Amino acid sequence: MTILQLDDIHFAYAGQAPILAGASMQLEAGQRLSITGPNGAGKSTLFRISLGLQSPTAGQVTVFGKPRNVEADFLDVRRRVGLVFQDPDDQLFCPTVAEDIAFGPLNLGRSKEEALQIVDRVLTDLDLMHLKERITHKLSGGEKRLVTLATVLAMEPEALLLDEPTNALDTKNEARLLEILQALPQAILLVSHSPAFRQALAPDSLILEDGQLISA
Numbered sequence: 001m002t003i004l005q006l007d008d009i010h011f012a013y014a015g016q017a018p019i020l021a022g023a024s025m026q027l028e029a030g031q032r033l034s035i036t037g038p039n040g041a042g043k044s045t046l047f048r049i050s051l052g053l054q055s056p057t058a059g060q061v062t063v064f065g066k067p068r069n070v071e072a073d074f075l076d077v078r079r080r081v082g083l084v085f086q087d088p089d090d091q092l093f094c095p096t097v098a099e100d101i102a103f104g105p106l107n108l109g110r111s112k113e114e115a116l117q118i119v120d121r122v123l124t125d126l127d128l129m130h131l132k133e134r135i136t137h138k139l140s141g142g143e144k145r146l147v148t149l150a151t152v153l154a155m156e157p158e159a160l161l162l163d164e165p166t167n168a169l170d171t172k173n174e175a176r177l178l179e180i181l182q183a184l185p186q187a188i189l190l191v192s193h194s195p196a197f198r199q200a201l202a203p204d205s206l207i208l209e210d211g212q213l214i215s216a
């Protein structure tokens with residue numbers, strides 16, 4: 001099954017030169033794929049377009065086999081594809097870690113008891129139970145990164161889009177994150193400036209260059 005398909009995507013921010021100029025790609029179930037490219041090439045923009053957080057000026061986004069054009073088309077995409085943003089502060093907005101992780105499942109209609117069970121399970125899986133009652137905005141950068149991943153895994157997504165997941169992580173936590181991600185069954189689309197991390201998690205890669213995706 002094809003999870004994500006981008007065909008000939010064009011995009012420019014208002015008043016700026018085009019960033020994407022005919023970008024096309026495909027992510028299959030279970031596949032691990034990296035996207036590389038220089039700072040400002042448009043990698044994060046491509047992720048946002050894939051989830052309908054920005055609209056391309058031309059081109060087609062197809063997710064789970066269905067063309068997605070208007071906001072309503074993307075609601076189900078955002079439930080089924082988890083995006084770990086580059087900046088954790090874009091993702092964490094509840095007072096405590098437990099509330100942040102429960103937010104997604106509650107939104108998906110889980111009961112409070114179910115949501116609390118999911119919180120405990122995800123925190124245990126990530127070895128983060130010690131952070132459960134902490135105030136989110138007082139966490140360290142690396143702790144926020146890991147909690148962000150926890151909020152996304154709590155939604156049990158079918159695929160993960162990871163934007164610089166190792167940012168702010170120390171060597172030990174980077175290794176732990178790698179182990180956790182390697183053990184997941186989901187398809188992963190990875191943006192990472194760390195060659196070692198890409199090689200270990202998603203060695204197949206596309207390069208975003210001059211607005212197009214080319215095979216590495």
Ligand SMILES: Nc1ncnc2c1ncn2[C@@H]1O[C@H](COP(=O)(O)OP(=O)(O)OP(=O)(O)O)[C@@H](O)[C@H]1O
Pocket residue numbers: 013014016019037038039040041042043044045046086
């Ligand atoms: N909301 C915005 N309004 C205007 N320009 C923006 C906006 N967001 C990003 N840009 C610009 O668009 C370009 C692409 O940004 P994007 O974040 O997609 O690149 P990236 O490849 O993810 O970069 P990096 O590797 O540095 O994270 C950059 O020049 C950036 O400054």
